[in-house]
Amino acid sequence: MVALCFVAALCFAAALFSVALYPVALHGAEPTGKLKEVLERGQLYCGVNGKLSGFGFMDPQGNMVGFDVDICRAVAAALFDDPAKVRFTPLSAPQRFTALQSGEIDLLSRNTTWTISRDSRVGLDFAPVVFYDGQGIMVKRELGVSSVSELDGASICVQTGTTTEKNLTDYFRNRGIAFNPVISQDYATSVDGFIKDRCDAFTTDRSGLLATKIKYPELADAVILEEVMSKEPLAPAVVQGESQWRDAVSWIVFGLIQAEELGVTRENIQRMSGSTDLNVRRLLGIEDTFGEDLGLSNDFLARTIRHVGNYGEIYERHLGMDSPFKLPRGLNDLWSRGGLMYAPPFR
Amino acid sequence: MQRPSASPPSGASSLLRQPRVLSGLAQALFAAVVVFAAAAMLSNMAAELDKRGLPLGFGFLEQPASFAIAEGLLDYTESDSYWRAFSVGVVNTIQVSLLGIVLATLLGTVIGVSRLSTNLMVRTLAGAYVETVRNVPLLVQLFVWYTIVFLNLPPLRKSLALPGGFFLNNRGVHFPSLGLSPDWGSWLIGLVIVAAFALLAGWRVNRRRVAEGRPPLGLWAAAGGLLAVALFVTAGWIAVGSSPVVPDYPVLKGFNFRGGARVSPEFAALLTGLTIYTAAFIAELVRAGVQAVGRGQSEAAAALGLTRGQALRHVILPQALRIILPPLVNQYLNLTKNSSLAVAIAFPDLVAIGNTIINQSGNAVQLIVLIMGSYLAMSLAISFLLNQLNKRTRFAGQ
Ligand SMILES: N[C@@H](CCC(=O)N[C@@H](CS)C(=O)NCC(=O)O)C(=O)O
Numbered sequence: 001m002v003a004l005c006f007v008a009a010l011c012f013a014a015a016l017f018s019v020a021l022y023p024v025a026l027h028g029a030e031p032t033g034k035l036k037e038v039l040e041r042g043q044l045y046c047g048v049n050g051k052l053s054g055f056g057f058m059d060p061q062g063n064m065v066g067f068d069v070d071i072c073r074a075v076a077a078a079l080f081d082d083p084a085k086v087r088f089t090p091l092s093a094p095q096r097f098t099a100l101q102s103g104e105i106d107l108l109s110r111n112t113t114w115t116i117s118r119d120s121r122v123g124l125d126f127a128p129v130v131f132y133d134g135q136g137i138m139v140k141r142e143l144g145v146s147s148v149s150e151l152d153g154a155s156i157c158v159q160t161g162t163t164t165e166k167n168l169t170d171y172f173r174n175r176g177i178a179f180n181p182v183i184s185q186d187y188a189t190s191v192d193g194f195i196k197d198r199c200d201a202f203t204t205d206r207s208g209l210l211a212t213k214i215k216y217p218e219l220a221d222a223v224i225l226e227e228v229m230s231k232e233p234l235a236p237a238v239v240q241g242e243s244q245w246r247d248a249v250s251w252i253v254f255g256l257i258q259a260e261e262l263g264v265t266r267e268n269i270q271r272m273s274g275s276t277d278l279n280v281r282r283l284l285g286i287e288d289t290f291g292e293d294l295g296l297s298n299d300f301l302a303r304t305i306r307h308v309g310n311y312g313e314i315y316e317r318h319l320g321m322d323s324p325f326k327l328p329r330g331l332n333d334l335w336s337r338g339g340l341m342y343a344p345p346f347r
Numbered sequence: 348m349q350r351p352s353a354s355p356p357s358g359a360s361s362l363l364r365q366p367r368v369l370s371g372l373a374q375a376l377f378a379a380v381v382v383f384a385a386a387a388m389l390s391n392m393a394a395e396l397d398k399r400g401l402p403l404g405f406g407f408l409e410q411p412a413s414f415a416i417a418e419g420l421l422d423y424t425e426s427d428s429y430w431r432a433f434s435v436g437v438v439n440t441i442q443v444s445l446l447g448i449v450l451a452t453l454l455g456t457v458i459g460v461s462r463l464s465t466n467l468m469v470r471t472l473a474g475a476y477v478e479t480v481r482n483v484p485l486l487v488q489l490f491v492w493y494t495i496v497f498l499n500l501p502p503l504r505k506s507l508a509l510p511g512g513f514f515l516n517n518r519g520v521h522f523p524s525l526g527l528s529p530d531w532g533s534w535l536i537g538l539v540i541v542a543a544f545a546l547l548a549g550w551r552v553n554r555r556r557v558a559e560g561r562p563p564l565g566l567w568a569a570a571g572g573l574l575a576v577a578l579f580v581t582a583g584w585i586a587v588g589s590s591p592v593v594p595d596y597p598v599l600k601g602f603n604f605r606g607g608a609r610v611s612p613e614f615a616a617l618l619t620g621l622t623i624y625t626a627a628f629i630a631e632l633v634r635a636g637v638q639a640v641g642r643g644q645s646e647a648a649a650a651l652g653l654t655r656g657q658a659l660r661h662v663i664l665p666q667a668l669r670i671i672l673p674p675l676v677n678q679y680l681n682l683t684k685n686s687s688l689a690v691a692i693a694f695p696d697l698v699a700i701g702n703t704i705i706n707q708s709g710n711a712v713q714l715i716v717l718i719m720g721s722y723l724a725m726s727l728a729i730s731f732l733l734n735q736l737n738k739r740t741r742f743a744g745q
Contacts, residue, residue, distance in 0.1 A: 093706070094702050094703065094705070094706045097705075097706060097709060098705065098711050101399065101401075101709070101711065117707070117708075117709075118709075120400075121401075121407070121708060121709050121710075122708070122709030123399040123400065123401045123709050151602070152601065152602075153600070153601045153602045153603050153605070154601075154602040154603070155518060155602065155603060160414075160699070160702065160703045160706070161702065161703060161706035161707070165414045165415065165703075166413050166414050166707070168415070169413060169414060169415045169425045170413070170425075173425065179415075180417070180603060181415040181416075181417050182417055182613075182693060183415070183416070183417050183693060183695065183699075183703075184693040185690050185691070185693070185699060185702060186691070189494075189691075189692070189693060190693075192494060192498070193498065193693070196494075196498045196499065196502075196517060197502035197503065197517060198498055198517055198518060198612065200602050239399060240399045240400055241398055241399050241400060
């Protein structure tokens with residue numbers, strides 16, 4: 001009898017409690033699915049490239065650094081207000097999708113091209129593009145080759161599990177040029193083959209070619225040919241069917257771009273918080289409840305920018321003028337400056 | 348005869364005390380746990396795949412692969428299906444495994460016998476070989492063969508020209524191949540006629556010999572037939588100036604050698620690595636097998652006046668074979684499975700191609716099933732064949 005009373009009292013208390021919470025639940029979405037799982041875990045599992053300078057590699061101090069790595073940190077900062085709450089998993093090209101499908105990682109930020117088959121058949125969902133790239137081809141200077149059409153009959157080193165291997169086949173077949181592929185599972189093996197003249201040419205994303213040249217002094221003299229063989233929009237990916245999680249990641253990326261457009265940087269964010277510009281106030285979560293509506297905190301982008309900076313800052317740090325790449329923004333500039341980086345409105 | 352106990356057990360609990368019943372129950376329980384665990388895992392997997400909208404069928408294998416494959420015995424183009432691409436990998440695996448098995452057996456036998464040599468030098472060298480090779484992981488050895496040995500051969504433009512139209516460089520060994528000549532059709536007709544005559548002649552000779560009570564000619568007749576064919580070809584060659592097959596020589600043209608045939612450094616490295624590694628294990632089996640044949644056998648052979656070599660070939664090895672065969676099967680299976688390390692050195696074996704398909708199509712589960720099934724089938728085939736052989740040698744020996 002006593003027990004029954006106790007249960008009844010407990011139920012009543014619970015009911016009261018939920019009624020009390022109701023107004024809060026009206027704003028903001030309860031995190032569910034993957035987002036909830038990540039928030040509860042308190043750490044983001046992020047799949048990155050472990051070997052590609054500029055995008056994702058281990059520096060001599062043992063830290064993961066790079067453009068893609070900072071996207072992981074941006075997401076961790078938004079979720080936990082701490083860019084260090086990330087566990088990085090270095091993944092090779094053929095490993096990356098299985099890692100995402102099997103739930104070993106929450107987010108894949110690893111120079112991955114957004115394609116229709118990956119978005120459907122392979123079971124991924126993509127966040128917005130963070131880097132617009134295209135496939136290129138690199139040859140040793142002493143070959144004296146200046147265009148792909150001169151490569152008839154050449155041996156070409158390429159890594160498997162990439163869009164690269166398919167584009168290469170298409171590109172050469174469409175032009176009726178013969179080639180002998182040398183296909184490795186591993187990036188280092190592939191580059192080694194090129195260095196040792198097992199192949200006449202090495203092909204991958206143009207940013208990857210540049211990164212390879214920077215990493216291997218033997219290739220300082222290699223030439224990247226003019227031709228851009230494909231479109232390679234590189235984007236972070238999550239597993240298919242987790243729309244809340246995907247929205248969260250997407251709007252964190254958009255936030256980075258929007259912050260650059262509004263001129264909010266790591267340095268000036270303190271001052272900008274006092275801004276009267278409504279766009280800035282909405283971005284930083286001072287106005288409205290966009291963060292909560294996504295299942296995050298309202299200041300999620302303020303956290304991100306405070307810790308990692310806006311899109312332009314991340315770019316310059318790893319690929320731009322502050323890096324060995326010295327890569328001009330080009331397509332990756334803001335739309336307002338003639339590039340393709342464009343965030344939908346925050347309203 | 349049960350001993351009376353203080354409190355007689357009830358029917359059920361006495362049943363439980365019988366070891367047979369108990370072990371039966373335990374086995375049933377274990378089986379149930381295994382089945383349950385398997386079912387749980389499968390249904391979990393199916394549910395997760397469903398959630399991601401990933402189908403579990405094999406239909407996708409009909410779609411075009413559209414990636415290139417570096418080499419293979421089977422003809423393949425990028426517009427072929429995933430099935431075809433996978434088959435190329437299967438055939439490549441079978442090819443390298445079979446060659447590896449043959450070479451490792453030959454090398455292993457030589458090393459194994461050398462370990463028992465009376466020559467100290469030979470014995471020590473063979474021992475050193477076995478100890479080094481067995482104790483370094485195969486993956487490391489493959490890397491050494493590929494990146495340190497084969498990739499460091501001279502580059503294309505500094506190819507080593509070997510006698511007989513062979514060229515060696517870090518893109519492989521290039522050598523002349525035999526192609527059919529333009530008038531191979533007439534040659535074929537001619538050859539068929541000559542062969543028919545030779546067969547007929549042989550048959551008639553043998554019939555007469557049998558009629559006369561003499562034994563028929565076996566090898567001699569075959570040799571005669573071959574001689575007739577060879578004479579015909581030579582005569583034709585001199586008379587018409589063309590031969591049924593023409594050699595196709597590799598020549599350096601543009602970026603690569605064209606014509607002839609080629610063994611790629613990836614294939615060569617894998618085959619060398621597998622052969623050398625497995626031969627060390629086979630050598631130990633051979634040594635143990637030979638040592639297990641009674642000493643009396645070699646003494647008896649010596650007493651009969653056989654040389655050491657003859658004794659080995661006609662007396663010791665046939666008996667040792669019976670001891671060696673069963674563990675040898677294991678080594679063959681190991682070699683076949685180890686060939687999957689090809690992924691590390693860019694040889695398109697079935698795992699490498701399977702991985703590529705997983706990555707391009709996203710159907711990991713199906714491909715893993717196919718890969719496992721392929722290895723299982725190959726392993727079963729090898730054990731079956733060798734078990735047949737095993738039975739026959741046993742029978743002959745007993
Ligand atoms: N963007 C292409 C290519 C990405 C890619 O994997 N590139 C290679 C070559 S630069 C790479 O990063 N490899 C590093 C590794 O596998 O460790 C894709 O998504 O398929």
